[in-house]
Amino acid sequence: MTAPFPTLDSFRAVLAAQPAPDATAGAAAAARNGQLTKPPGSLGRLEDLAIWLAGWQSRERPQASAPQVVIFAGNHGIAARGVSAFPPEVTVQMVANFRHGGAAINQLCRAYGASMTVHALDLDRPTADFTASPAMTEAEVIAALTTGWNAVDPKAHLLVTGEMGIGNTTSAAAIAAALLGGAPEDWVGRGTGVDDHGLARKAEAVRTGLATHAAALSDPLQVLRCLGGREIAAMAGAIARARSERIAVVLDGFICCAAALVLERAQPGALDHCLAGHISAEAGHGRLLDALGKQPLLNLGLRLGEGSGAALALGVVQGAVACHSGMATFAEAGVSGA
Ligand SMILES: O=C(O)c1ccc[n+]([C@@H]2O[C@H](COP(=O)([O-])O)[C@@H](O)[C@H]2O)c1
Numbered sequence: 001m002t003a004p005f006p007t008l009d010s011f012r013a014v015l016a017a018q019p020a021p022d023a024t025a026g027a028a029a030a031a032r033n034g035q036l037t038k039p040p041g042s043l044g045r046l047e048d049l050a051i052w053l054a055g056w057q058s059r060e061r062p063q064a065s066a067p068q069v070v071i072f073a074g075n076h077g078i079a080a081r082g083v084s085a086f087p088p089e090v091t092v093q094m095v096a097n098f099r100h101g102g103a104a105i106n107q108l109c110r111a112y113g114a115s116m117t118v119h120a121l122d123l124d125r126p127t128a129d130f131t132a133s134p135a136m137t138e139a140e141v142i143a144a145l146t147t148g149w150n151a152v153d154p155k156a157h158l159l160v161t162g163e164m165g166i167g168n169t170t171s172a173a174a175i176a177a178a179l180l181g182g183a184p185e186d187w188v189g190r191g192t193g194v195d196d197h198g199l200a201r202k203a204e205a206v207r208t209g210l211a212t213h214a215a216a217l218s219d220p221l222q223v224l225r226c227l228g229g230r231e232i233a234a235m236a237g238a239i240a241r242a243r244s245e246r247i248a249v250v251l252d253g254f255i256c257c258a259a260a261l262v263l264e265r266a267q268p269g270a271l272d273h274c275l276a277g278h279i280s281a282e283a284g285h286g287r288l289l290d291a292l293g294k295q296p297l298l299n300l301g302l303r304l305g306e307g308s309g310a311a312l313a314l315g316v317v318q319g320a321v322a323c324h325s326g327m328a329t330f331a332e333a334g335v336s337g338a
């Protein structure tokens with residue numbers, strides 16, 4: 001299927017016409033939850049998770065055995081400004097590692113029974129350095145959104161969007177600063193491990209980028225085009241497609257959430273089908289999650305990206321679904337109620 005948005009304005013229209021969860025299925029799942037052999041509420045957030053997922057999947061008993069992980073890779077012009085601890089060639093090298101099964105995300109996909117696809121977006125053609133000109137043309141950002149849109153398997157029970165892109169924490173920080181305000185220093189972090197000088201170069205790059213594109217920043221989709229990257233746009237496209245298929249999404253770290261933020265700002269409520277898988281160690285992620293109104297499932301100090309924190313959270317969702325669908329009711333088990 002080709003994506004139904006040849007322009008950013010048509011993508012905006014797609015976002016404005018997305019489906020809602022099925023309240024009847026949610027109510028049926030909540031009723032079942034109330035009958036299960038446990039004190040009411042004793043499974044905490046697992047109960048809410050299963051009920052929420054039932055609404056999106058339109059079934060009383062939700063499923064989580066067939067999750068999909070999509071990994072998008074992109075290269076960034078901003079990387080030439082000394083904003084990463086690693087050189088840009090690592091992006092293409094890690095794509096090869098993903099394809100050979102050697103990365104962390106490959107192991108986590110195996111652990112949780114997730115399928116995984118890897119999408120390298122024009123790696124030999126980095127985006128423009130956003131301090132000087134827009135990172136992407138409209139055609140380029142549409143192409144990346146379309147790659148993301150088309151990467152989603154409509155049969156998946158859940159979606160994780162992951163990324164790989166040297167320099168992309170600077171791009172994500174610029175997006176967050178543009179859409180949420182605050183100082184560049186509030187949004188830049190150590191990324192792959194930059195020192196204090198690298199951190200200062202990141203803040204300076206964000207400051208210059210915001211000044212260069214000031215006239216365009218009132219439109220979230222222009223923020224994505226001017227300050228984003230191809231893998232960031234592809235994640236936004238995949239998250240939007242998942243919503244159109246009513247597939248719930250588990251968000252990953254700082255870069256994934258910056259992509260998601262673009263959708264939320266373009267269309268409030270666009271992330272109702274998303275949950276925060278984890279809080280990453282990247283400095284601005286907690287503030288970003290607060291702005292999205294999402295409470296992370298896990299806090300493990302991860303700062304890897306590539307969908308790893310969200311993939312780990314798949315295990316929690318699978319636990320929630322296993323309890324909801326497999327437990328006996330008080331009546332079935334002959335257990336006395338309160
Ligand atoms: O997911 C996160 O929160 C996260 C935090 C720090 C770094 N990363 C990963 O590291 C890369 C970006 O870091 P950097 O220093 O090159 O901007 C990119 O490939 C991300 O997947 C990811």
Ligand SMILES: Cc1cc2nc[nH]c2cc1C
Pocket residue numbers: 086090094163164165192304305306
């Ligand atoms: C080695 C390496 C692996 C990664 N995976 C996601 N981002 C990454 C960044 C680096 C540098």
